Amino acid sequence: MTIQIRALARDDIPAAFPLVHAAFPSMVLTEDAMLWRHDREQTDDDRRTLVAVDRSGAVVGFVRTRAHRREGEETSGITYLMSVDPAHRGTGVEDRLLEAAERGLVEAGAVTLRVAAADEAIQHGGPELRRVLEEHGYERSESDAILGLDLKDLPDLPPAPPGAELLSWADYEGDPRVLYDIDRITAEDEPGPVSGAPQNYADWYPDIWEHPLSDLDVSLVLLLDGTPVAITCYVSDGDTRLESSMTGTLREYRGRGLAGHAKAVALHRARERGFTRAFTGNSLVNEPMLAINRKLGYQPVGTEDLYVRPAG
Template sequence: MTEVLVRALRPADPADTTAFAAVRRACLPAMLATSASVAYDAAHAHPDAHYLQLVAETDGEVIGTAQTGIAFDSPEPGQGSANIYVHPERRGIGAGSLLLRTAEEHLAGKGATTLYSWVLDTPENRAFATRRGYRASRSAHFLRLDLAKGDLPPRPPLPAGVELRTGADFAADPRPFFDLDAETAADEPSDVAAELTDYEHWLAETWQHPLMNHELTTVAVVDGRPAAFSMARTDDASRYASGMTGTARAHRGRGLAKLAKNDSLHRARAAGYTEAFTGNDAGNAPMLAINDWFGYRICDTEVRHVRTLG
């Protein structure tokens, strides 16, 4: 019988972080991960998140991963998350079960009373979650756009009073960008409400993250203030992902988010990126419609599951 060992990730070991990222890419290509981003996540997690990355290995080979933590920025305490991924070619030998059990024990010890887990929408993965006491909640889609071969909508004329800037234009003072991100995040559909209030942590976790691409991020500015944005994340290959796209409440209904995202996609293609990914809550019809207009197509679906610890 193959023996599986679960342990904490060694973030200072490039071989470990590279293997972690490789498993994530094999399981969910739309979720960007690099050795540098995995190490960075470990080093810059908020202390109240009790963030822990786990790996499952057999014969020294990393075959599964887990990302666990507490939603410290939620107004409701005790909400934890455990997202488990096992390489598609190494399933069925107990790695997922051991990763989940280890993650649950860690989170329970840090005060979690409710656990959420994103589960790939396949019969096998959903059955795995159900057998372990998790019930299905909301779902979300990952979408892919072929930047190399697909046709993007043309850039329209800018509305009067609107200008497009890049994230790099806010390098000296990212605070206005943070304020807009916080406002849009508060309205994002989710089982767990989020409140972005810690600017210094946002700088470390989001603005300075190695996947964040300031040059390809587009911000629509009205009267000198950011009104809408499309945040770009890129890996060290040829993949681009929309980290977040949103509009301030006072400017919604004007097509500014679509304008910003279109500009970012055009510039990403010009920079040589060949694939674009994004993700939407399955109930977010307006954003799904916008992405369909761009030419995105669903490539994966995950279903969020929840379990109450007793």
């Protein structure tokens, strides 16, 4: 069977979307979001998307990569969203996608290579990818718990903390910079080797604020006595499913239940808008956020692991 590995073309997306969507049943994704990401990648040298195509031209595999560059730090690269058609799993497609992803990251200057692989419930084909990674010299470095919540099981809203007021992200349409500031500062305390927040506002605005999956009505900012101090933000498919992308409180305001209250209100708001399922991911060492999610009724779906090895 002849398999070609090449860059994703825009015309591939109608076939690639159902492949990725089926492979990651807990992930929020739409075809429009894939088209948006593809168009942005054309001017972003640090991101690449590859597909595996069989002799007939059918897309049978998919993977994304990103090189992370930070001033004063070595460049690292991550490979994620590995999706392989069930009929082609274990036939070497995973190996070839991985090797092509690694080559691109090394060319981009990556010194350390990381790959995300998950339990079968989270990533169909994930256990096979784990086997491939171990054969390629990767070692598991850390794990995230993936949690799911049926929104009909949400507990009642707790009383609001004294002095708390909630506004939607959409209320900051004219100038969302204060949201960026909280996102950037709180992301610095997120467990893991690579911060989830862009380094500067010029990156954050198109990548987060303008992302087609960002739900600015469900995402909230909590003001304490008029000062913005906490955020909880979500991506959604605009239909039934949403996913938490960040929840954080400025350091000096932690321990007061602010993030938990904001998240509870956001989930109730989502249910009122017709959403039925919510997902989130937390590092297994992030006990404060795991406790918040347990209190909200989230249940474990599975584990996603990050595998690492030096390049070269």
